[in-house]
Amino acid sequence: MHNDIKEILISKEAIEAKCKEIGRQLTKEYDGKFPLAIGVLKGAMPFMADLLRYIETNLEMDFMDVTSYGDAMQSSGEVKIVKDLNTKVEGRDLLIIEDIIDSGLTLKYLVDLFKYRKANSVKIVTLLDKPSGRSAAIKADLIGFEVPNEFVVGYGLDYQEKYRNLPYIGVLKPKIYGGEEI
Ligand SMILES: O=P(O)(O)OC[C@H]1O[C@H](OP(=O)(O)OP(=O)(O)O)[C@H](O)[C@@H]1O
Ligand code: HPA
Numbered sequence: 001m002h003n004d005i006k007e008i009l010i011s012k013e014a015i016e017a018k019c020k021e022i023g024r025q026l027t028k029e030y031d032g033k034f035p036l037a038i039g040v041l042k043g044a045m046p047f048m049a050d051l052l053r054y055i056e057t058n059l060e061m062d063f064m065d066v067t068s069y070g071d072a073m074q075s076s077g078e079v080k081i082v083k084d085l086n087t088k089v090e091g092r093d094l095l096i097i098e099d100i101i102d103s104g105l106t107l108k109y110l111v112d113l114f115k116y117r118k119a120n121s122v123k124i125v126t127l128l129d130k131p132s133g134r135s136a137a138i139k140a141d142l143i144g145f146e147v148p149n150e151f152v153v154g155y156g157l158d159y160q161e162k163y164r165n166l167p168y169i170g171v172l173k174p175k176i177y178g179g180e181e182i
């Protein structure tokens with residue numbers, strides 16, 4: 001698995017430090033409140049698990065499983081709900097937790113849905129932001145790291161369902177996705 005990686009972009013240690021930093025900010029933000037933290041499966045799972053341990057206020061957790069990439073490296077443009085929330089969002093303060101914002105289509109879909117469902121507030125925290133990929137106008141409130149215009153894997157992010165369990169964020173060797181070796 002590690003052998004398939006061309007370059008590590010963000011180390012395990014840097015991710016850990018960032019989770020602490022963002023966790024501290026969110027602790028202040030939600031002090032005295034009871035937000036609903038929504039993990040966007042599957043990719044956000046490791047980030048959510050690590051980040052929430054640094055948010056020192058009461059919160060509720062729920063998960064939404066949405067998919068639009070499948071096995072491809074480009075968004076299909078169609079966001080499909082695989083699993084919806086179990087919790088009512090009306091009147092709640094929501095914190096959407098994502099692994100990456102690329103085209104922005106996934107989050108645009110979710111933010112519109114939660115507004116329609118009458119959430120009181122909707123905030124977005126994403127570990128990674130790839131602004132060069134954007135086609136929907138969407139911005140996160142908190143961003144861990146900006147990444148270049150490359151397909152990244154690890155720490156929740158997959159290529160054809162593999163590499164989610166890498167502890168860092170990296171770029172694959174071109175031969176893995178059938179590209180030219182440079
Ligand atoms: O900004 P976008 O272009 O919409 O891309 C971001 C979304 O794409 C990935 O999900 P994916 O559809 O691959 O599902 P997964 O998390 O189960 O891998 C990623 O985990 C984000 O949720
Ligand atoms: O760069 C990426 N890697 C993995 N999954 C993704 N989903 C959107 N962008 C990416």
Ligand SMILES: [Mg+2]
Pocket residue numbers: 043069070157158
């Ligand atoms: Mg994926």
